[in-house]
Every structure is written in structure tokens, then in C-alpha cells.
Amino acid sequence: xxxxxxxxxxxxxxxxxxxxxxxxxxxxxxxxxxxxxxxxxxxxxxxxxxxxxxxxxxxxxxxxxxxxxxxxxxxxxxxxxxxxxxxxxxxxxxxxxxxxxxxxxxxxxxxxxxxxxxxxxxxxxxxxxxxxxxxxxxxxxxxxxxxxxxxxxxxxxxxxxxxxxxxxxxxxxxxxxxxxxxxxxxxxxxxxxxxxxxxxxxxxxxxxxxxxxxxxxxxxxxxxxxxxxxxxxxxxxxxxxxxxxxxxxxxxxxxxxxxxxxxxxxxxxxxxxxxxxxxxxxxxxxxxxxxxxxxxxxxxxxxxxxxxxxxxxxxxxxxxxxxxxxxxxxxxxxxxxxxxxxxxxxxxxxxxxxxxxxxxxxxxxxxxxxxxxxxxxxxxxxxxxxxxxxxxxxxxxxxxxxxxxxxxxxxxxxxxxxxxxxxxxxxxxxxxxxxxxxxxxxxxxxxxxxxxxxxxxxxxxxxxxxxxxxxxxxxxxxxxxxxxxxxxxxxxxxxxxxxxxxxxxx
Amino acid sequence: xxxxxxxxxxxxxxxxxxxxxxxxxxxxxxxxxxxxxxxxxxxxxxxxxxxxxxxxxxxxxxxxxxxxxxxxxxxxxxxxxxxxxxxxxxxxxxxxxxxxxxxxxxxxxxxxxxxxxxxxxxxxxxxxxxxxxxxxxxxxxxxxxxxxxxxxxxxxxxxxxxxxxxxxxxxxxxxxxxxxxxxxxxxxxxxxxxxxxxxxxxxxxxxxxxxxxxxxxxxxxxxxxxxxxxxxxxxxxxxxxxxxxxxxxxxxxxxxxxxxxxxxxxxxxxxxxxxxxxxxxxxxxxxxxxxxxxxxxxxxxxxxxxxxxxxxxxxxxxxxxxxxxxxxxxxxxxxxxxxxxxxxxxxxxxxxxxxxxxxxxxxxxxxxxxxxxxxxxxxxxxxxxxxxxxxxxxxxxxxxxxxxxxxxxxxxxxxxxxxxxxxxxxxxxxxxxxxxxxxxxxxxxxxxxxx
Numbered sequence: 001x002x003x004x005x006x007x008x009x010x011x012x013x014x015x016x017x018x019x020x021x022x023x024x025x026x027x028x029x030x031x032x033x034x035x036x037x038x039x040x041x042x043x044x045x046x047x048x049x050x051x052x053x054x055x056x057x058x059x060x061x062x063x064x065x066x067x068x069x070x071x072x073x074x075x076x077x078x079x080x081x082x083x084x085x086x087x088x089x090x091x092x093x094x095x096x097x098x099x100x101x102x103x104x105x106x107x108x109x110x111x112x113x114x115x116x117x118x119x120x121x122x123x124x125x126x127x128x129x130x131x132x133x134x135x136x137x138x139x140x141x142x143x144x145x146x147x148x149x150x151x152x153x154x155x156x157x158x159x160x161x162x163x164x165x166x167x168x169x170x171x172x173x174x175x176x177x178x179x180x181x182x183x184x185x186x187x188x189x190x191x192x193x194x195x196x197x198x199x200x201x202x203x204x205x206x207x208x209x210x211x212x213x214x215x216x217x218x219x220x221x222x223x224x225x226x227x228x229x230x231x232x233x234x235x236x237x238x239x240x241x242x243x244x245x246x247x248x249x250x251x252x253x254x255x256x257x258x259x260x261x262x263x264x265x266x267x268x269x270x271x272x273x274x275x276x277x278x279x280x281x282x283x284x285x286x287x288x289x290x291x292x293x294x295x296x297x298x299x300x301x302x303x304x305x306x307x308x309x310x311x312x313x314x315x316x317x318x319x320x321x322x323x324x325x326x327x328x329x330x331x332x333x334x335x336x337x338x339x340x341x342x343x344x345x346x347x348x349x350x351x352x353x354x355x356x357x358x359x360x361x362x363x364x365x366x367x368x369x370x371x372x373x374x375x376x377x378x379x380x381x382x383x384x385x386x387x388x389x390x391x392x393x394x395x396x397x398x399x400x401x402x403x404x405x406x407x408x409x410x411x412x413x414x415x416x417x418x419x420x421x422x423x424x425x426x427x428x429x430x431x432x433x434x435x436x437x438x439x440x441x442x443x444x445x446x447x448x449x450x451x452x453x454x455x456x457x458x459x460x461x462x463x464x465x466x467x468x469x470x471x472x473x474x475x476x477x478x479x480x481x482x483x484x485x486x487x488x489x490x491x492x493x494x495x496x497x498x499x500x501x502x503x504x505x506x
Numbered sequence: 507x508x509x510x511x512x513x514x515x516x517x518x519x520x521x522x523x524x525x526x527x528x529x530x531x532x533x534x535x536x537x538x539x540x541x542x543x544x545x546x547x548x549x550x551x552x553x554x555x556x557x558x559x560x561x562x563x564x565x566x567x568x569x570x571x572x573x574x575x576x577x578x579x580x581x582x583x584x585x586x587x588x589x590x591x592x593x594x595x596x597x598x599x600x601x602x603x604x605x606x607x608x609x610x611x612x613x614x615x616x617x618x619x620x621x622x623x624x625x626x627x628x629x630x631x632x633x634x635x636x637x638x639x640x641x642x643x644x645x646x647x648x649x650x651x652x653x654x655x656x657x658x659x660x661x662x663x664x665x666x667x668x669x670x671x672x673x674x675x676x677x678x679x680x681x682x683x684x685x686x687x688x689x690x691x692x693x694x695x696x697x698x699x700x701x702x703x704x705x706x707x708x709x710x711x712x713x714x715x716x717x718x719x720x721x722x723x724x725x726x727x728x729x730x731x732x733x734x735x736x737x738x739x740x741x742x743x744x745x746x747x748x749x750x751x752x753x754x755x756x757x758x759x760x761x762x763x764x765x766x767x768x769x770x771x772x773x774x775x776x777x778x779x780x781x782x783x784x785x786x787x788x789x790x791x792x793x794x795x796x797x798x799x800x801x802x803x804x805x806x807x808x809x810x811x812x813x814x815x816x817x818x819x820x821x822x823x824x825x826x827x828x829x830x831x832x833x834x835x836x837x838x839x840x841x842x843x844x845x846x847x848x849x850x851x852x853x854x855x856x857x858x859x860x861x862x863x864x865x866x867x868x869x870x871x872x873x874x875x876x877x878x879x880x881x882x883x884x885x886x887x888x889x890x891x892x893x894x895x896x897x898x899x900x901x902x903x904x905x906x907x908x909x910x911x912x913x914x915x916x917x918x919x920x921x922x923x924x925x926x927x928x929x930x931x932x933x934x935x936x937x938x939x940x941x942x943x944x945x946x947x948x949x950x951x952x953x954x955x956x957x
Contacts, residue, residue: 131694133687135664142683143928150924273930278956480928 053169108392147478233458261312268293294485349404364457390453414494422467452492546721564592567890576650591882601634656684677765698888708877723840731775759802777904794915810911918953
């Protein structure tokens with residue numbers, strides 16, 4: 001009898017203990033999931049303020065969505081996972097509060113669309129937003145959500161890919177298609193292109209617009225294309241080094257700016273969607289004296305960072321080439337994208353070091369224990385907008401000093417398109433001593449050079465190569481055919497133009 | 507699919523399994539030849555797909571007021587089917603663009619069914635649909651030319667009215683998107699929406715569907731679907747008719763109104779294949795032409811190669827030309843056998859019949875076999891039980907599949923699902939009024955020319 005009672009005691013006691021534990025965990029969970037609890041460690045007032053201005057707080061219905069509703073996975077997906085992530089996030093915030101200064105954290109980078117899916121759980125969005133087709137949704141909205149329904153898994157689409165401003169307000173964020181033309185600011189409307197009768201830097205003036213482009217005379221010469229094998233942070237596609245000859249050319253002092261790009265857009269844009277094949281055909285005809293330009297972009301291609309002299313970004317390689325075609329027609333000169341060899345020659349400005357200024361990529365981008373010590377980045381920060389000083393956005397050219405040729409932002413700020421197609425072994429195919437080498441004739445992707453505001457110091461070396469990722473850069477574009485003018489999933493891509501030297505000048 | 511639907515499908519399947527004890531034996535008794543494979547691999551888990559209950563008559567319940575939008579032949583037919591399917595239903599409102607249509611329908615309802623539709627509830631004009639829906643009806647039959655379907659469905663759903671949507675339910679990409687979004691909204695509101703793809707409510711098809719899902723023909727590897735018949739009807743233009751009036755009265759011959767016959771009629775057969783497979787096509791390439799159609803701007807024959815995920819192909823073939831062979835049927839090939847709707851038989855790869863729909867057995871069990879009536883039984887039953895039931899998304903996809911095939915033939919180009927579903931294709935004229943139209947816009951498409 002006594003034994004039975006003991007067993008019963010154990011069972012009941014265990015049950016009671018279990019219930020108490022469960023209640024305890026539940027209470028602890030509830031307590032630590034309040035906004036106040038989150039904010040006690042995650043003391044970033046801007047996040048709080050921007051949340052209060054977002055549709056998840058400031059809306060017609062008065063419903064407020066708390067931190068934990070978006071920044072934790074739904075419990076229904078598994079309690080283990082929920083608590084693991086909760087503990088991890090809590091520990092991270094606690095650690096940050098204990099050892100970091102708020103100012104040292106790159107908050108801007110954490111708000112970007114590439115980072116956001118790591119801290120916002122898609123399943124949590126969908127837990128509340130069960131119906132993606134609410135009454136009153138626009139036709140574009142339906143098309144986008146049908147695209148999401150069909151491709152979410154295949155392409156790993158997230159709600160925040162398109163609704164980045166849902167939880168925290170973003171100035172100027174929009175889904176709308178750009179309407180009409182874009183204001184390019186004050187300034188005289190030029191009537192004629194610049195006169196170029198000598199090989200020296202000049203300012204191109206685009207007739208019918210207020211756009212001017214400072215063109216720097218880049219003297220011809222010989223240089224070593226690529227990087228030596230012992231260059232820190234080097235990648236194998238930067239070799240083998242080849243000694244090549246480059247003819248003189250003019251190159252835009254800066255990446256093409258929004259003001260310059262919108263001038264092109266305003267003159268050539270077409271509201272309706274013309275099939276890509278028709279656009280290619282029209283723009284390929286020599287007998288036409290006009291070009292068919294971009295369709296209106298959706299959202300805000302400047303990312304809300306401002307237009308003006310910041311580099312124009314997110315256009316496709318085709319849009320950049322069409323810009324050159326337009327500029328050539330307007331000025332009577334031959335504008336085009338630089339070849340990869342021209343680009344690197346111009347970036348080096350006669351130097352053969354990792355950067356055109358002093359410095360070791362390893363020191364600028366310390367890894368391992370060195371990271372704790374930090375690095376002296378005074379020099380690189382003077383010339384390059386990169387991860388270390390951007391904060392997570394492009395900057396105006398006035399923020400940096402020029403290279404020895406007088407060119408700005410060759411390294412960093414926005415990646416730049418080259419005319420060449422990309423091949424990993426492109427340099428192996430170039431004969432030593434080649435004159436004005438060009439890239440391979442075949443290839444799906446184009447060369448992209450210079451790195452961007454988001455890159456570490458190692459990726460903004462003069463020799464660092466990269467390339468377009470066409471399909472990935474259009475991943476969330478719900479249109480079909482997808483845009484041939486605007487990329488939806490890359491931000492830091494722009495271009496600069498070169499102008500061929502007219503034959504009749506010295 | 508909502509949890510509610512899953513539960514219901516589960517119960518339905520449970521009931522079907524129970525009923526199999528009663529009928530199953532006799533249905534299977536038609537087997538001959540081939541070995542019975544005891545271990546079938548189902549294509550989909552039972553309960554994950556919808557099997558309609560098909561009683562002879564709808565359950566009794568609260569009285570319902572029904573409206574009719576589109577008083578043509580199909581609209582009148584649907585009214586008859588509805589009133590045969592269920593008791594306690596009153597037709598309380600009528601709408602059509604043309605007064606003569608409303609009048610004749612009103613008279614026929616009085617004569618055939620003894621129901622007097624109040625004169626103040628008889629509406630004409632392009633906005634008649636709104637007035638019918640706003641007149642206080644519980645349910646509405648939408649049987650106008652298909653181009654109008656998405657907008658009418660959207661309005662009915664916004665007002666919480668149950669819809670019966672005659673097929674096809676869209677003829678262009680814009681309409682498709684409206685249908686898909688509205689279908690979700692209707693589901694959220696707990697509405698019952700049945701579409702006129704009546705094969706889904708035809709006993710022989712439903713029994714075949716079950717057998718195929720159970721795995722009797724193995725994995726589906728391809729198929730052929732047909733709607734080859736003689737010329738349909740047309741209307742010569744009458745004196746005093748405006749361009750718009752003529753087009754609407756002659757609507758089965760005009761692209762923008764009907765979607766062409768591959769969508770308007772052949773959608774039935776395409777829909778059978780997508781129903782059996784449980785997937786929409788991803789690509790279409792095809793040919794089509796106009797040989798002997800008299801009015802309008804449509805083709806009268808199409809032959810389309812539809813491609814699905816996994817490389818499955820389905821050939822679709824439709825024709826409306828007199829004096830040619832007729833065939834209205836579907837054929838589905840699987841890894842273990844095939845099924846076709848000419849004799850509703852499943853054959854193994856040697857041609858031995860493994861299973862065949864037993865019409866006699868079904869007749870012994872049921873009295874109602876008209877699928878046009880049975881689809882209304884299902885519609886009313888869901889309304890009276892208060893259960894959401896939405897067929898619009900599935901039929902929207904088959905309608906878009908037809909549209910994709912049509913565009914492939916019109917242009918001569920391969921058209922993908924991603925292209926057509928996001929396309930700006932919108933057949934609705936900017937202005938809807940009985941007047942002059944820019945008739946130069948309505949031309950027969952010439953493949954390869956972009957026109």
C-alpha cells in the first residue's frame with residue numbers, strides 16, 4: 001500500500017512540478033516578449049521611433065504589432081526552435097549592450113533588404129497575414145502576390161523583399177510605378193554639345209538637357225593587368241597578370257549621376273511595356289535617330305538616399321549601354337562602357353599596388369583576432385566609399401579624393417559595368433603585349449568592377465573582379481517578361497562612360 | 507486549402523469509403539483480364555483533394571433568393587438546373603444588357619416554374635449586374651459572356667453573395683488575376699462558389715477521378731484532350747444594331763467576349779486534364795487558324811502542345827468546323843495504364859480493361875445523373891451548410907491555360923505560364939456602351955506578325 005502511495009506521490013508531484021514549470025516558462029516567455037523587455041537591451045531608439053511610424057503601429061485600425069511578433073518565429077513552427085532563437089537573440093542583445101557602443105553598430109546595414117530576412121521571420125508575417133489578396137488590392141499587387149505564391153520556395157522570396165518598410169518606417173519607400181518625368185534640378189538647358197578639339201579634359205554638355213558630364217583625358221600607355229599572386233585578398237580570376245597597351249580615351253570623372261541618368265530617362269522612357277525583342281530590334285537599327293529607353297521603375301531606385309550627384313544605380317547593363325547610345329546620338333561622339341582593361345588601367349592611374357594609394361588590404365580588413373584591435377583606415381577612407389565608412393549607402397563624389405588620373409570613386413561607392421563579358425580565365429586568353437584587349441565574345445554575365453559601399457577593403461582593390469548575376473538580381477521582379485531596364489534585387493550597381501577620342505584631334 | 511475544407515474532404519472521403527462497400531463491388535465487377543494490383547500508390551493522399559457529394563437533390567434548409575445575370579441560353583438553362591436541384595429557391599432578380607432577353611426569361615420562369623420575378627427587380631444595361639446583386643439576393647448565377655465574369659464575381663463577393671460562375675471564368679490575364687484574388691476573398695468570407703465545369707459533378711468523371719488518384723493508372727505521364735465539333739451558332743447583323751449590340755448578340759464569335767473557342771468551350775477538356783493531374787501547365791506552343799467561321803474575329807481550330815512541370819505533355823485539339831470528324835473527350839496516360847472519357851474505362855498497358863464506370867449500378871443507386879443539375883446541388887448544399895467552397899481558383903487556372911494556348915497560336919510563339927499570368931493582356935473595352943466600336947481593332951490574328 002505504502003509503495004503505491006509513494007508512486008502516486010511521485011506521479012502527482014511530477015505532474016504538479018511539470019505544470020509549475022510550464023507555467024513558469026510561459027510566464028517568463030510572456031514577460032520577456034514584451035516590447036519593454038526587448039527594448040531594455042536592444043536600446044536603439046531610432047528603431048522604436050521608426051516602428052511607431054510604420055504600418056504595424058501607425059495604422060487606421062489601431063492594431064499594434066509587437067517586436068516579438070515579427071522578430072521571432074511563430075511558436076506553431078516548433079517550440080524548440082522558437083526558444084532557441086529567442087535565447088540566441090536575447091543573448092546577442094545582452095552581449096551588445098554589455099560590450100558595444102550603440103554608435104559602433106552599423107544599424108543602417110541591418111535595415112537593408114539583404115539582411116532583413118535574417119531577423120524577420122517570413123512565417124511570422126504569414127501567420128497574421130493569412131490572406132495575401134485582401135479586398136481592394138491593386139492588379140499589380142495581385143500579380144506580385146501570385147508571383148510570390150508560385151515562386152516563394154523556388155526563389156526563396158520573403159515578404160520583406162518587397163515590404164521592407166512594414167515594421168520600421170523608411171522615408172520615401174514606395175511600391176508605386178514612377179509617374180511622368182523626373183525633375184533634374186535647376187541649371188541651364190544646353191543647346192549644343194561641348195567642343196572637343198584637343199586631347200584634354202572637357203565637360204560634355206548634353207543638348208536639350210541640363211546634364212553635363214566631366215570627362216577626364218586618360219593618356220594611353222602600358223600596364224600590368226591583374227594582380228600578382230602574392231597580393232593580399234587576391235582571387236584567382238585576377239591572373240595571370242598580362243602586360244597590355246591601352247590607347248588614350250576620355251573617361252567620366254565620376255559614376256554617372258542620377259541627374260545625368262534621369263535626363264536620359266526623361267527623353268527616352270516609354271510608359272507602356274514594349275516586348276524586349278522589339279526594343280532590341282529598334283535600338284539595333286542604324287537608320288533611327290532616337291533610342292527606346294527605360295520603362296518607369298517600380299519603387300524608388302535611389303533607395304531614398306537622394307538623387308542629384310549620387311551615382312545612378314540599379315539599372316541593367318542594357319540600360320547602361322542604351323544610355324551610351326543616347327549620349328552618342330546627342331553629342332555626335334562615341335560614348336560607350338569601358339572595357340575591363342581600360343577600366344583597370346584608369347583605376348590604377350599609373351600605380352601597380354593593390355590600391356592607387358598606400359595600404360595593405362590585409363591591414364584595412366583585418367581578420368580573426370586582428371578585428372578586435374581595429375585598423376587604421378584613414379588613407380582608404382579618404383579615397384573610397386566602402387563598408388568601413390559608407391554607412392550602407394552610396395555617397396556623393398565630393399566625399400572622396402580623386403585618383404592620379406583625376407577620377408573619383410573608381411573604387412567603392414557603386415560597382416561599375418564594363419563592356420566585357422565575364423570569364424574567370426579571361427586574362428589567360430589575352431596575349432602578352434596585346435593592344436586594347438577585349439573580353440571573351442561569349443558569356444552570360446558582364447564584368448563588374450570597383451566594388452561598392454557594401455564591400456570590405458579586400459574587394460575594392462584595383463584588380464578585384466566581379467560580374468553581374470542577372471537572374472538573381474531579378475529574383476523578386478514579378479513582371480513577365482522581367483524588366484530589361486531595372487534590377488529589383490541589387491542596389492550597388494552603376495556605371496561610368498568612356499568617350500573615344502575623335503580621330504581629327506591631336 | 508483551409509482546414510475546414512480539409513476536414514470536410516476527409517469526411518466526404520470517409521463516407522465515400524463507406525459507400526464503396528455498397529457500390530464499390532459492383533463498380534469493380536466490370537473488371538476483366540488484367541491482374542489486380544493490390545498495392546496501389548496514390549497520386550495524392552486521400553483528403554488532400556476534393557470529392558463532391560452528389561446526392562440526387564440539395565438538402566432542405568433556409569429559403570434562398572437567387573438572381574440571374576445574363577439571360578441568354580446558358581443563363582436560362584442554369585435557372586432550370588438550379589430549381590431542379592433544390593427546393594426553397596426563388597428567382598428574385600434578373601439582369602441583362604438587353605431588355606428583350608430579360609423579358610423572355612421572366613416569361614419563361616413564370617411559365618416553367620410558376621415564379622413571378624417582380625418587374626422592379628428586372629434590370630437592363632451594362633450595370634444591371636450591380637443592381638441584381640444589390641437587390642437583396644443570397645446567390646447569383648453569372649452567365650454573361652465570359653469577359654465580364656471577373657468583374658461580376660468581384661462585385662458579388664464584395665457584397666457577400668454566393669456565385670455560380672458559368673465557365674470559362676476569365677479570358678485574359680487581367681481577368682485571371684481578378685479571379686484569383688477574388689477567390690481568396692470569397693473563401694475568407696465563407697462563400698460557396700461553383701463554376702460551370704460540370705464534369706467535376708458528373709458521376710462518371712468523379713468516379714474516374716477517384717480511381718486515378720488512387721493510383722490505378724500509375725503516375726500520369728501525358729494526355730490528349732479534344733473538343734472537335736461542327737460550327738457553333740452565329741448571328742447576322744440586324745438593322746438598327748450598333749457595333750456593340752451585334753458583337754454581344756454574336757458573342758461566341760468574338761475574341762474579346764468569349765476568349766475564342768479554345769477558352770470558351772474547350773476549357774472543359776483542358777480542365778479535366780489539369781484536374782486529374784492537379785497542376786497547371788507551364789508552357790504552351792501551338793497552331794490555329796480560321797477556315798470557315800462566318801462572323802467575328804476568332805479562329806475555328808487550335809492544336810496546342812501544353813507542357814507541365816516534369817516535362818509532361820498534353821495535346822489539346824479543338825475545332826468548330828462542319829463536315830469534319832467529331833470528338834469531345836479526354837485521354838490520360840499513366841505509367842501503368844490509361845483512362846479515357848469515351849467509355850470511362852481504365853486500361854492497362856496491354857489494353858485490358860482494369861476498371862470501368864458502371865452506369866447501371868449508378869442508376870440503381872441514384873436518380874439524378876445530370877451534371878448540370880448536380881453542380882447546383884453541390885452549390886446549394888454548401889450555402890445551406892454554411893461551408894466555404896471555392897472552385898474559382900481551379901477554374902481560373904484552367905481558363906488561363908486555355909488563354910495561354912490561344913496566345914501561343916495567335917502569336918506563333920511559345921508562351922509560358924509566368925508570362926501569361928503577369929501579362930497586361932486585358933480584353934475589356936475602355937468604354938462599355940451600346941454604340942459604335944472601333945471595328946478596325948477586331949482582326950483575325952496572324953501568327954508571326956505580332957498582329
